[in-house]
């Protein structure tokens with residue numbers, strides 16, 4: 001095998017804290033190396049060093065045997081290294097084609113941008129990814145999954161030899177993920193060197209012939225994937241063995257907490273179901289099925305035009321997220337960068353922003369002590385890896401940002417919690433913490449609405465499962481009845497009938 005990229009003794013600190021410690025890594029032509037590790041282990045930082053986003057403090061990077069120093073992402077790109085970043089990096093107001101070719105627009109006569117070529121190349125990339133996305137659409141009007149596809153198209157457009165994918169399937173449905181897997185296999189057989197980061201360990205086993213594990217900034221394992229099983233991989237990641245993946249005990253449901261009857265809203269079409277206190281309801285469906293649109297309507301982000309929403313037997317009208325919070329509804333959005341968190345604010349202000357009144361003294365001042373105690377409680381419960389409660393959210397690793405989003409929703413003490421893809425980008429250990437927390441909240445009588453594209457997760461922790469298609473609940477299963485096949489079958493049958 002030919003080594004395309006070689007890292008020797010890479011170290012990196014942020015404000016005196018060591019994040020990577022003498023890391024070695026090799027990427028071979030025609031090989032996919034999986035990079036695993038807990039949230040905050042240093043995976044994205046290492047990839048950002050390879051792609052010139054961050055500079056290294058120590059160590060050497062060699063490309064095809066030649067030592068290189070990349071001071072900007074552009075230099076890495078020109079050397080043939082492409083990356084799909086974990087957090088989407090697109091400009092929402094520009095078109096799909098403009099985003100893909102930003103800074104590298106094909107030029108024609110008089111140095112003008114050749115729109116035709118840009119358009120044509122974008123169409124080809126979208127065909128390769130099996131997407132019906134027009135080159136002229138603005139990126140802001142696309143779903144997160146589609147935006148992720150644009151990000152993937154951009155990385156492919158470089159025709160780079162070294163390609164890094166940092167949790168690329170995070171925002172994708174099963175169907176779209178399958179397309180990406182095919183692309184990964186194609187690139188591998190074309191002799192490219194790929195690095196693939198994912199918390200979905202099945203994907204690592206499926207796609208990668210090699211695997212490397214980072215723990216607290218050190219490379220603790222690397223070798224062939226066929227020589228290791230999932231339990232051993234987890235043990236390398238977390239340094240211990242984890243028991244049961246989906247902790248679950250049957251619910252003792254109380255009275256009906258939420259009744260939704262025939263509601264209509266943007267993307268939501270005659271949506272009905274009811275949920276009791278102490279129940280976890282899982283919502284399954286293909287990307288674009290309307291799960292998120294329903295969540296947004298219930299949380300007052302879009303307008304419910306018809307139908308009834310009742311909470312604890314009382315009809316409520318929710319027009320804004322503020323109304324939703326007062327009615328006892330909390331929402332952890334799937335788009336933590338766009339809607340969930342204020343990136344340059346610290347953890348504390350993000351977590352307590354929508355609940356400051358809870359910490360007010362009778363003179364209207366904020367009781368900082370109580371506020372900080374609440375924040376520390378969640379830092380501890382979720383093992384959030386941060387230097388302090390004031391660290392800007394942008395500097396947290398992806399998975400740790402997700403934990404902050406969940407804490408923020410729980411602090412006001414909601415009765416109904418909508419969790420939209422709550423374990424996206426979260427490592428195995430922390431996933432389990434989140435499941436345990438869902439279990440605890442359920443035992444305290446909260447009603448949890450779980451939207452997830454991870455079917456095993458839905459099956460593992462829900463009491464009842466609703467299948468959503470075309471903005472509508474089309475099938476309902478009890479935990480005992482449900483299995484992967486029945487759910488996929490229900491979702492796909494409906495989609496196909498409507499085409």
Ligand SMILES: Nc1ncnc2c1ncn2[C@@H]1O[C@H](COP(=O)(O)OP(=O)(O)OP(=O)(O)O)[C@@H](O)[C@H]1O
Nearest residue numbers: 014019039040041042043044045395396397398399
């Ligand atoms: N710009 C920065 N300033 C300060 N600390 C940072 C910065 N970027 C990353 N870190 C810290 O470096 C550590 C490693 O983060 P990194 O994003 O590499 O983790 P990761 O392995 O990709 O995690 P995840 O699985 O959650 O994405 C974290 O503790 C993070 O808070």
Ligand SMILES: [Mg+2]
Nearest residue numbers: 043044086398
């Ligand atoms: Mg990361």
